[in-house]
Amino acid sequence: MSVLILGTAGAGYLYYEHLNSNIRGGSRAGGESGVKKATPNALGDTPLNILLIGSDSRADAKNVALGGGKDLRDSKPLADVQMLLHVSADRQNASIVSIPRDTIVPIPECKDGTTTYPATTSSPINETLARGGPGCTLTTWEKITGIYIDHWMMIDFAGVVAMADEVGGVPVCVKTGVHDKPTRMVKGGSGLKLPAGTTEVQGKQALQWLRTRHAFGSDQNRAKAQHMYLNGMVGKLQKQDAWSDTGQLMGLAETATKALQVSDELKSVKKLFDLSMQLKNVKMNRLTTATVPTAEWSQNRNKVVMIESAADKMWSMLRDDIAFDKNGKATGPKTGPTASAKPKAVAEDPGSLAVTVSNGTAGTGGAAVEGRAKDIAGALAGKGFTLAAATTEQQPREDTVVLYPKSGGDQGKANAVSVAKALGIPEAKVRADAKTEGITLVVGADWHEGSRYKAPAAKAGDLPEGADDKTTCMDIYSVYRWDGKS
Structure with a gap:
């Protein structure tokens, strides 16, 4: 215009x-x-x-x-x-x-x-x-x-x-x-x-x-x-x-x-x-x-x-940007790590990376899974990330993410991606954050159990029952029907 x-x-x-x-x-x-x-x-x-x-x-x-x-x-x-x-x-x-x-x-x-x-x-x-x-x-x-x-x-x-x-x-x-x-x-x-x-x-x-x-x-x-x-x-x-x-x-x-x-x-x-x-x-x-x-x-x-x-x-x-209709392909993150054609940096040794694990399983209104951050920190330690530690500070959110300092650049991202890969978290869930001081893994409400992340099963058009409401003509409640004359 x-x-x-x-x-x-x-x-x-x-x-x-x-x-x-x-x-x-x-x-x-x-x-x-x-x-x-x-x-x-x-x-x-x-x-x-x-x-x-x-x-x-x-x-x-x-x-x-x-x-x-x-x-x-x-x-x-x-x-x-x-x-x-x-x-x-x-x-x-x-x-x-x-x-x-x-x-x-x-x-x-x-x-x-x-x-x-x-x-x-x-x-x-x-x-x-x-x-x-x-x-x-x-x-x-x-x-x-x-x-x-x-x-x-x-x-x-x-x-x-x-x-x-x-x-x-x-x-x-x-x-x-x-x-x-x-x-x-x-x-x-x-x-x-x-x-x-x-x-x-x-x-x-x-x-x-x-x-x-x-x-x-x-x-x-x-x-x-x-x-x-x-x-x-x-x-x-x-x-x-x-x-x-x-x-x-x-x-x-x-x-x-x-x-x-x-x-x-x-x-x-x-x-x-x-x-x-x-x-x-x-x-x-x-x-x-x-x-x-x-x-x-x-x-x-x-x-x-x-x-x-x-x-x-x-x-x-x-x-996850998964289409509500069945006429296209799901565009959201896939389960498992995402390979990059040409990595811009190589991750440092896992044992040298400090990772803070926070419990966000309460989501937007539910109850947190007790001890979840500690369990995932232990799983990371078993993968060689020996400096991984749980924090008592909760960060309620619906989806699991791995955050790294925005100032960390390509190296910071590579290190964060290595943490995500170790637990099966999609690379799409690795994000730069201006307020984060080090690598932080927030375990969201989409990961209540298990030591390996499994993305919630969803496919294009797979809406819950009663959600899709597209219609060509509306029903009228009997009391309000009109015969077109009175």
């Missing part, structure tokens, strides 16, 4: 600056998660992770007109929609994963300017936005998933309507007519009223579709409907070839820069354009939508918790 605009004569530069002035930004993170960016692949590329947030803010009169709640104008907004967009390192496949808004999760300490919000373990994930802004939502996701998130993008009610209108409507489908209205048993409702079949929703109707919950039966199904909407929008833009149509591109640019708020790293037209160029070539059959499976929370039937085994598998696949 910057090339197209700056290539025009006269007012081009002024218009470019006008678009830049539309964009609102904010800090990427609201706290410390300890999660590091993934190791680049052989071509130097890393996966791209963007957190998409839908805010229910009523601070603006337009949002009150669309979403009601005049008494909520002074209330802090909630993040009622949260989706992680993961684009593979090779940019060939992408996944969108939702966590339902009422899911109880551990929320870390977050800061918003001079205000500090203490950590909590009994609040729903949608409250993260009110506890430190979108940066806190991002930090919470990083703590839960162990995945480094590059950026966040946030939109409110008015922004949704504006974007739907700009693309000329978004196709959605219901199997029967639907009217999401108040009932005797359940108050509220989005007001959505559509006949059976496919409709291109825009304006207020688009917002009603995204906010509908009761007619779809649950928050899980609401996420499914939201994913249908996103798939419909992306598909329509690709069919319109919006990226090469100068007129439409400028219209989209004007609307999007006003509708979206983004993390500071994206706060310019050029950076947003560069981002869109990375996304536009992902084919629709390589875009998978999923929702983390949940179960009723024991303390409140109206709240849910993630099913730990299913969530852990999904996060592990994303961390």
Whole structure:
């Protein structure tokens, strides 16, 4: 977009600056998660992770007109929609994963300017936005998933309507007519009223579709409907070839820069354009939508918790860049060491290398395996690393890593790789770290037993039951079915 605009004569530069002035930004993170960016692949590329947030803010009169709640104008907004967009390192496949808004999760300490919000373990994930802004939502996701998130993008009610209108409507489908209205048993409702079949929703109707919950039966199904909407929008833009149509591109640019708020790293037209160029070539059959499976929370039937085994598998696949669809090959690290065609340095004698082993088996919320660091330090000693020693300081994380000082260069990496090879840890899990003073092996939640690392079994498309939610048409809960007449 910057090339197209700056290539025009006269007012081009002024218009470019006008678009830049539309964009609102904010800090990427609201706290410390300890999660590091993934190791680049052989071509130097890393996966791209963007957190998409839908805010229910009523601070603006337009949002009150669309979403009601005049008494909520002074209330802090909630993040009622949260989706992680993961684009593979090779940019060939992408996944969108939702966590339902009422899911109880551990929320870390977050800061918003001079205000500090203490950590909590009994609040729903949608409250993260009110506890430190979108940066806190991002930090919470990083703590839960162990995945480094590059950026966040946030939109409110008015922004949704504006974007739907700009693309000329978004196709959605219901199997029967639907009217999401108040009932005797359940108050509220989005007001959505559509006949059976496919409709291109825009304006207020688009917002009603995204906010509908009761007619779809649950928050899980609401996420499914939201994913249908996103798939419909992306598909329509690709069919319109919006990226090469100068007129439409400028219209989209004007609307999007006003509708979206983004993390500071994206706060310019050029950076947003560069981002869109990375996304536009992902084919629709390589875009998978999923929702983390949940179960009723024991303390409140109206709240849910993630099913730990299913969530852990999904996060592990994303961390290792394993495709959610079956149309491509797994691109994540393979079990066993990775051979380098031409080593840049030769590892020093194992007996001369000091290795600190830390217990990280607690992960993001589980219980640590007692004595795990000591056991692995003993295993290393048996392999000739006689200076290996366990530390009592725990470093909870989901995946096992071998860290070495960034200042160590090629020699530091070669030494760390020799530690990884001794225990069967993939070379992809060896990472340079600016804060590490020596070689540190963190035994993650993915390695609870045994003295030789075995990567969790996962293959492309191997999602847990109930996670893949792509659908062509939504079911409607019986109470909200509409005959198209009344």
